[in-house]
Amino acid sequence: MxxxxxxxxxxxxxxxxxxxxxxxxxxxxxxxxxxxxxxxxxxxxxxxxxxxxxxxxxxxxxxxxxxxxxxxxxxxxxxxxxxxxxxxxxxxxxxxxxxxxxxxxxxxxxxxxxxxxxxxxxxxxxxxxxxxxxxxxxxxxxxxxxxxxxxxxxxxxxxxxxxxxxxxxxxxxxxxxxIQLDVFENAGPATDLPGSRPRVVMIGRLADGKGFNVLLDAAEDICDDDVSLCLVGDGPLYETLSSEVEARGLDESVFLTGYRDDIPNVLAASDVLVLPSFREGTPRVITEAMASGLPVIATDIAGIPEQVADSESGYLIPTGDPDTLADRLNELLESPDLRTTMGRRGRERAQMFxxxxxxxxxxxxxxxxxxxxxxxxxxx
Incomplete structure (x- = not known):
């Protein structure tokens, strides 16, 4: 010693x-x-x-x-x-x-x-x-x-x-x-993200178990010229997901940004965080999104329900359920007031973390x- x-x-x-x-x-x-x-x-x-x-x-x-x-x-x-x-x-x-x-x-x-x-x-x-x-x-x-x-x-x-x-x-x-809450509370929005707002973002390593196919299935029902979806991160599934986006005809609304080291700014330039994972603990990115004032849609597994207050700061959904994910996304995308209200409640809840x-x-x-x-x- x-x-x-x-x-x-x-x-x-x-x-x-x-x-x-x-x-x-x-x-x-x-x-x-x-x-x-x-x-x-x-x-x-x-x-x-x-x-x-x-x-x-x-x-x-x-x-x-x-x-x-x-x-x-x-x-x-x-x-x-x-x-x-x-x-x-x-x-x-x-x-x-x-x-x-x-x-x-x-x-x-x-x-x-x-x-x-x-x-x-x-x-x-x-x-x-x-x-x-x-x-x-x-x-x-x-x-x-x-x-x-x-x-x-x-x-x-x-x-x-x-x-x-x-x-x-x-x-x-x-x-x-x-997390350092103030870093996310005070961040300015990134100006170089692809697509337009409202922007849905998923942040994490591009690897098995994160539910990317669930999100792409949902994207076919919610993505149009007015909504963009950014997959932020890198990993072994990058090329597979890139090909899948193109094959589904979603390349005008779904974008793979690669790894970013300015996550506070990415969140500040986004409107909803999604995380349709099959396995997690208590993901830091959910806390980061709440501190940034974003509503969160995530699977009802592990510690996520202790982070996201269902129907208050976001929505909890079953694993492997693209239909429910699409429904919840549409609710938030169609109502800026609902996004603001849930984001405010999430920011208050983030103080626990x-x-x-x-x-x-x-x-x-x-x-x-x-x-x-x-x-x-x-x-x-």
Whole structure:
């Protein structure tokens, strides 16, 4: 514990530009009084690594840690355990499914004093094969045996995990993902977005599970010359979605913008946020949209109902239901007054999700674990 600062190792499967990464980076760059190191798997964005390194946070790549690759899982556990044993961290804090399982087993082998795991999104979903769901469930149950605290982004996620037999109630803590609210409240609109207003926007990594086809199905019923839909983000589905938009004849109203680093300005230039995902945690982009004064239409899953007050700050819809999505979009697009009213209520609701509150709760969690270690040493 050099300079008296506890050493904490954060471990995440992929260090890309998603919500889980944003929460992790905010923690290690903004929470004072600790020495943080961030470990990540084979997939990473060099800009994210450079951002951490510039702030003095060491990063370590573990190339054997790969997204849903069981062949490399065991050697990844052994490699990480060797590293953790050598570095002797006070706390290991894992994030996401693969890193959470591999990291907690490795921490147990290395005899790390305290282990925390954050559930950023529920990995069990209808669009995944039942065998994979059963395998992940078994791993989660075993990994929970080696975890001091399990942090969820919503109360409903903790209830879901407990119902599935993962851990015990005393292990769970809910800490909402926090953002810098004022950045979104005060942003000016981007002037270079394609299409015209009213503008519907979906922001996120272009990957499976986000419901893009559901949105494109709905778009065929709502998009015309007066409405534009922007898919903001990058990812493995970019080319597929681009071809799909053209094949459906939607290229005059649906636009793929690629990755943008000015999300506050994108939201300020938009009128409705949609997120028809099949699996999520408590998506940061929903909080960002509410802070920007946008109504939100999102699926009624995981922690989203704790963010979006149905029929007040937006609408909750079933997964895989383009007809309901189109109906709700049409209601909002046809009524600027309804958009304004819901946006105002969403901005009020967003106060629950500030980054300062998130960091204070994480600090309290860490201090509680470290105090327990100190007490245990005194009583030996």
């Amino acid at each position: 050099p300079d008296g600062h506890p050493r904490i190792f954060h471990f995440i499967t992929r260090l890309l530009k998603g919500g889980a990464e944003a929460k992790t980076i905010a923690t290690v760059t903004d929470l004072d009084g600790y020495e943080f190191t961030v470990g990540h798997g084979a997939e990473y964005d060099s800009e994210q690594v450079n951002r951490l390194e510039r702030t003095g946070v060491e990063t370590v790549c573990f190339p054997l840690v790969r997204h849903y690759n069981p062949l490399t899982a065991l050697p990844a556990v052994l490699s990480l355990a060797q590293y953790l044993r050598r570095e002797q961290f006070d706390i290991v804090h894992t994030h996401s499914t693969e890193a959470g399982i591999i990291g907690r087993f490795a921490a147990a082998i290395a005899d790390i004093p305290h282990v925390v795991h954050t559930v950023h999104g529920v990995p069990f979903a209808d669009d995944r094969h039942h065998t994979l769901n059963r395998f992940v469930l078994g791993c989660e149950r075993r990994a929970a045996e080696h975890t001091d605290r399990i942090v969820t982004n919503a109360d409903v996620i903790a209830s879901d995990y407990l119902h599935r037999g993962i851990g015990s109630p005393d292990q769970y803590t809910t800490i909402y993902s926090g 500030s980054v300062d509150t998130m960091l204070a709760k994480l600090d309290s969690l860490y201090q509680g674990l470290l105090s327990k270690s100190a007490t245990d040493r005194l009583t030996r």
